[in-house]
Amino acid sequence: MTSTPQRARGGCLSLDSPDPRDPRERAAAAAERATQAAGVEIRELHSPADMFEACRLFERVWRTDSTSPLMTIELMLVLAHCGGYVVGGYEGGRMTAAAAGLLTPTGLHSHIAGVDEGSRGRDIGYALKTHQRAWCLAHDITEVTWTYDPLVGRNAWFNLAKLGAIPVEYLPNFYGRRSDGLNGDAPSDRLLVRWDLSTERVALTGEGVSHGIxxxxxxxxxxxxxxxxxxxxxxxxxxxxxxxxxxxxxxxxxxxxxxxxxxxxxxxxxxxxxxxxxxxxxxxxxxxxxxxxxxxxxxxxxxxxxxx
Known part of the structure; x- marks a missing residue:
């Protein structure tokens, strides 16, 4: 088997070694590069109006409606108030991406993230994740988890190769049967991944290195x-x-x-x-x-x- 990269930058670090440089500064610089390249401004959300806009975005992405929301305004307000990660991505003042996560005993669980269909293909999702990494390290969080559908190849590549996350558990029918426009009426098997923000493996992904195999x-x-x-x-x-x-x-x-x-x-x-x-x-x-x-x-x- 071969994977990329073959060695960590500098030639002597394992990809799972702690980063000897200041990880916060390195992550912040990576987030700045990613958001500029994607042409998006990412900022934390706090007001009910912000949360309403984010919930409507999730409805568009997952093709649901307000009678069966994936997230509610109240829940997003609680997550933000309790120190969770709740952000929106803006292009020209219009929200075209959003993400929300909750604090856990070991770090952050990134529950949901989405990008409007018309804004895809410009690495806005990557900008969201690099911003999330920088935010977490600024808050002394070094582990992020999330789930994704293991059947969706582009998501597998994004999560494992482009971000350097590691699968840790297969979760059969994790959310029960789904009935949204993306999943249809089907069991919701998911793959749980862990993102270790303290490693060189993950730090390199913020500098354009992928870990495809x-x-x-x-x-x-x-x-x-x-x-x-x-x-x-x-x-x-x-x-x-x-x-x-x-x-x-x-x-x-x-x-x-x-x-x-x-x-x-x-x-x-x-x-x-x-x-x-x-x-x-x-x-x-x-x-x-x-x-x-x-x-x-x-x-x-x-x-x-x-x-x-």
Whole structure:
């Protein structure tokens, strides 16, 4: 397996080592660069009017309505009052992104973050996360957790490769069955990730370094020897999931090409992918396997122990 980068900047630090430079200053500089590049201003929210605007944004992103809100004005006000992370991203005075998180015994849990459809593709989500990192370090918080749908490949790449987060638990049907416009009426399996802000691995992501991993020399559908690298989940010719072997030292787990479109065009196939991912990645993680990373080609790479 190969991953990028091969070494930490400076040549002698492990990616999981503490950052010898001032992490607050480094994170603040990264956040400034990211927000400027994205053309967005990120600021904390406090007033009921701010929270109303953020809640409406979440409704647009998840295609829900005010009768079944993902967040409420009251809840967001409480989160902000209790010291949580509640921010909006503004372009020309208009809120086009928002995020909210709550304090936990170990740090911050980032519960929700969204970007308006018309503002996507300009790294505003990345700007939100770099701002969140800087905010956390300024408040002496070094661990952030959040969940995402493991079937959505672009989110897997963003969270694991671009941000350097580490998957720690597979959560079957975490929120119960969802009925919003993005998820449809389906079980809400999620992957819980941990973002260790004290490490060089994460610090480098604020400087444009990604941690993608490539499953070479294995190609889709191939197996290289018993006990070596095997394909645990792949897509068949019809696009439906095919469960393979889980007994290798390294197991490759494919995600579907576009699960969000598939939920609308072929719900049965989407459900099959959900159950297959649960039966493969969920089982592997429950057995103590470690997710080493995610590749551009749409594979989770899972090993028996943390990545060396």
């Amino acid at each position: 490539e499953p070479d020399p294995v190609v889709a559908g191939a197996e290289v020897g018993a006990g070596a690298t095997v394909v645990g989940l792949d897509a068949g010719p019809d696009g439906r999931p095919i469960v393979g072997r889980l007994d290798g030292d390294v197991v490759l787990v494919r995600v579907p090409r576009d699960i969000e479109t598939l939920r609308g065009t072929d719900p049965d196939s989407a459900d099959a992918w959900r159950m297959a991912m649960r039966d493969v990645l969920g089982v592997l993680m429950a057995e103590g396997r470690a997710v080493w990373g995610f590749s551009r080609q749409g594979w989770y790479v899972v090993g028996r122990s943390p990545q060396p």
